[in-house]
Amino acid sequence: MLDVCLLGTSGMLPLPNRWLTSLMTRYNGSSLLVDCGEGTQIAIKEKGWSFNPIDVILFTHYHADHISGLPGLLLTIGNSDRKTPVTLIGPKGLIKIVNALRIIAPELPYELQFIELSENSHHFEINGYHIDAFRVMHTVPCYGYSISIPRIGKFDVNKARELNIPQVFWNKLQHGGEVVIEDKVFTSDMVVGAQRKGIKVTYCTDSRPVNAISLNAADSDLFICEGMYGENDKECKAKENRHMTFEEAAKLAREANVKELWLTHFSPSLIRPADYIDNIKTIFSNVCVGADGKSVILHFEE
């Protein structure tokens, strides 16, 4: 299972009762964060999730509302008795920016490891998380992320018995290994079925609606996407500032055939985002307005 929390939903500015847009996931004891603007550490504390297991921090881009909370967060992770490295991933320039901000957080009891993105797409596997970064279109280099938990195929007990493989080797074969028994080689595919559908969450802010988004979000269980403006007549403004309207996000969700869409990164001028949600249900019905602390636990399908 993958535990997902949208920590905040504000774009541009943190507001009273609306934290800056940020995502946190928990899987198998390892936490992952996407973006951390001013106040994200308070949103995490409010949610009640721990700082110590934050192993990976992904950045979409380096506008202040997506990274201004980093120095405080790094110090708070340090106060949680963290000793093992934390991996930071983001567009080119990451090291320079983080090191500049660390002028007020110079001493940390753990190491930072950096991965800078420069290609149109990157793939990483960290602590069971399969992370796909894909370049989107904003006013500065910006990436969306798909976070997947793949699910191995079903182990065929009958097949394993037929092949006389002792039970002690089953676990190894189930997880892709191979074993040699009396000069006979047994490989995983002999006893494990085709890979089953895993869990996939796609997160995208800030961007115009480009093909890379729907391609990468394809068949996601949850698609969290920016909706800077609810009003359709703000499309010009959205184009100018390289953001999206609710309608544009809904069209991406439909194209990508996702199960569910949460909107986030609302303009400070968008006081009641829920007022604009009915307009887009004809485009994509399983949509909801994100809310600070909104969570879901995603399970493998039965």
Place this chain on the structure above:
Amino acid sequence: MLDVCLLGTSGMLPLPNRWLTSLMTRYNGSSLLVDCGEGTQIAIKEKGWSFNPIDVILFTHYHADHISGLPGLLLTIGNSDRKTPVTLIGPKGLIKIVNALRIIAPELPYELQFIELSENSHHFEINGYHIDAFRVMHTVPCYGYSISIPRIGKFDVNKARELNIPQVFWNKLQHGGEVVIEDKVFTSDMVVGAQRKGIKVTYCTDSRPVNAISLNAADSDLFICEGMYGENDKECKAKENRHMTFEEAAKLAREANVKELWLTHFSPSLIRPADYIDNIKTIFSNVCVGADGKSVILHFEE
């Protein structure tokens, strides 16, 4: 009148429902801020005070909890249509630190002016604020601030009439000017009484209780002082981390003969600071636990 608001009361970490310690004052259309940790801009918004008139930002020191909110605040001031310079004052290193943090706030529609402190005391006069900075004792260079609004002496109408000074010159003389009428020189002191008691607020965090504090806080209308720990048995910890207990702050207030003491900068471990307030009322009775957004309007005495 001077409008004073304690924006937050947390030390070390911002917490849900406890913003980081910061002070804001308003006088004659000009606002002044002391420290801005992560979230201070949200606290200002919550209070309902404007960003545009913030002319001066004072820093006690550069631990993250006192400056981490600066990049976001500078951007938000920029969004408020600010065009005129903002003056930043703080211990030596200010320019280097602010420029490093501005890696995520490089473009501002107004200029920043810097004043770095290196002496034991400094005096500034900005927009009617008389600011006294005084060095205190923390783990890094740190300053306390007294913010005073002086009050000119009473204009003696009878004296002015006796001297046959035409009324058109009264205002100039009242404000310290001099006028020449038919070769006769009239100076301010001829018609204006001794300076009257003004308004004075003293703010001090983070520090051990040193003499400079009670000397500079002398006769303040309001003394806002750190009280990192409520429990007296935390004195050793306070000494080690260069902070104060409630009792130590109360003793300073008594020595300084201030009218009122507000405590702030509470340790995250101090869940209910109000539990420890009765213990120190025997030392200084007019004390209260600071609270986020706690305000007072200070007037000249009648």
